[in-house]
Amino acid sequence: MSNTPADRQAIFTRRNLFGATAAGIAATSLGACATSGGDDEQKEVTVGDDAENPFGVDPKAPLDVVIFDGGFGNEYAVAHQALYNEAFPDAEIEFLATQAIAETQQPRFAEGKPADVIDNSGAQQIPMDALVSDGELAELTPLLDAPSYDDPALTVRETLRDGVLEAGTFNGKVYSLNYVFNAWTIWYDSKLFSDNGWTPPTTWAEMMALCPTIKAAGIAPWTYAGQHPVYLYDMFLMLAGRHGGVQVLKDIDNLVADAWRHPSVVAAAEALHSIGDGGFLLDGSAGIDHIQSQTAFNENKAAFLPCGSWLPNEQKAIAPEGFAYAPMGVPYLDGSVQPGLISAGGDEPFVIPKNAANLPGAYEYLRIMLSQEGSQIFGDTVQAATVVKGVELDNEAARMTDALVSNPDDMFQPKLRYWYTTMDTELRPALGQLINAETSAADFIDRMQGVADETAADDSIEKFTHDE
């Protein structure tokens, strides 16, 4: 939005709430309304000299933590809070684990009394673009510049893997700590492939040549979570990015004119279209959710599944005997200039609201999460990598994913999904239509270029760009 917070008026004071006529009702009731204002005192957190307590945490101040209770559960957060209480035994920690982040936390933002640390994740996350452009979030620079928990000689920033802050960066400022390291890849069962003598394809042409063979074996080549086409995002964008180089994707995110009409994007759209057109999708894919698609994949009803690197952990309890989850980058198109490009980086955004009551405590909590012990706890409880360097994971699929993302220059997270809700809501169904060949590649491109132009022209939407 074009207005700075200073231009804005405090919401719903008694005076302006539909005038004096109803003031009697209003005065008694404001406390219960979603929009009654909180006081707006500005606090700053600076990094002090004390490496033990760089933010100057008040040891008695309570801390309010909200965790998204999804695939990763909340066991790790309980352990992190125990670490915090070890350092500050007098601090009382209020802890909420929920799936309904927006529904429980949005009213608290509106009231001006948000929690101190929020894991703003899941289907009910509060849109990051709205939070950032409303100025509701604290910048995380103090955290990143503070000495790390384990080694005061290193800053927190230096303990993180390359490129993981990208996801939480809005116009050069870091507003969220994306705690989990994730890569989006194509998964296959390497046992199924070796049993049948199939070679995992590296190029799109090889993949298309293999599909009829797979189909002849009575297995559908592809499936995906049709009810959540978001699972197709990275497969599609990486196809385009690999073909034309990462700049193609940056241009899309930056709303550069005609970015969607770039030949690489068109080629990627045609490639996705050819999957449905060739009859290479498992019947019914468009109608199923992620659990059903993963189950079909586990049962070898489909050979390829686009998903994130959490897949093997998620399936650990139900994976069939002998099933060998193996990740690969999306097979690249002929003439690709950056065939190693992969969508990887931080996920699971932790944010600190600007109006948090205990800002120093919130920064300290995140610093503890990023300690070796904190991230090893996470790695051990949920078998997923954090963004901290040097955490050991004893799982083959995680090591294979790491091998795919070894080159930091080839790591890139497309952002339009986080930056522009308008684009996101258009791209999801459009990708679903495209892979089912219900729309042509040309219509898909027109549709996406159309919404990109609208978004670029809409002054009420705050714009973000990638740093060059």
Added chain:
Amino acid sequence: MRHGRYPFILSFLALPVGLYAWLVILPFAQAFQISLTDWSGSSNSFNYIGFDNYVNLFKDDRFVLPALRNTGIILVVLPLVTIALGLFFAFMLNLGGKMRRGRIEGVRGARFHKIVFFFPQVLSVAIVGILWKQVYAPENFGGLITGALGAVGLPAPVNGFLADKRFVLAAVIGVLVWSAVGFYLVYFSSAIASIPRDLYEAAIIDGAGRIPMFFKITLPLLWDSVQTAWIYLSIIALDVFVLIYLMTPEQGGPDGASEVVGGVIWKYAFKHGEQAFASAIGVVLFFAALSLAVISLRVGRRERIEF
């Protein structure tokens, strides 16, 4: 005693009226106020932007316009089909059977049928949604209808009914009718029971069949009940959201084919961070519901028959 009457009455009214003002009128008033701002919902500051939200509302062909169209379709189809089925079943269960000992009765097993038809009413809407999602699922994934169609060699949508743009709205309306018809059957049944049997017996003596009996006697005498049912069902139609949320891909898909006004309000308020825009849609919906109730009460007004 007369002089103490008004304070006495007021003391009873103060609490309910106060609660009503606080919990109903005030939130409504606030929604009007919010709809004139650019409030995102997750901040405590905002700007007044006049009627921009209302102007933009009718330009939003991604969400709002399809939602208005789909809600409009539900608004016409749901009351029509539900009331028609409800009346038909109620008539059959009460008056559809043979004459016995000079009295006309319902079809055999009427009481049993009533319970069976009423059954969906006692299921929570969440259960109904999950149940029917499975019924409509693709054949590969255990869909009942697709499976049955496939078994008898008829074509079925390969991705199931809910993932197919052509069928998704009809599929949802089908569930709405299924879950509502039992209630209106019972409702119309009790209304029919209050119609004096001599009217029917006189009609039978005059040689009237079942169909003239229904249109000449039952329907005119049930008019008040039908009108009430119509208003209730219209309000249900405007509020359709939970089934869309539970059953359809992307809560209104595929590709916007089942967006409804309630769902779009939720999307804008909680997924897009545009609380003010959502409030504007809510205000429009409020006036739509209000005028609908007023119009159907006015238009439907008829002379009451005393019996």
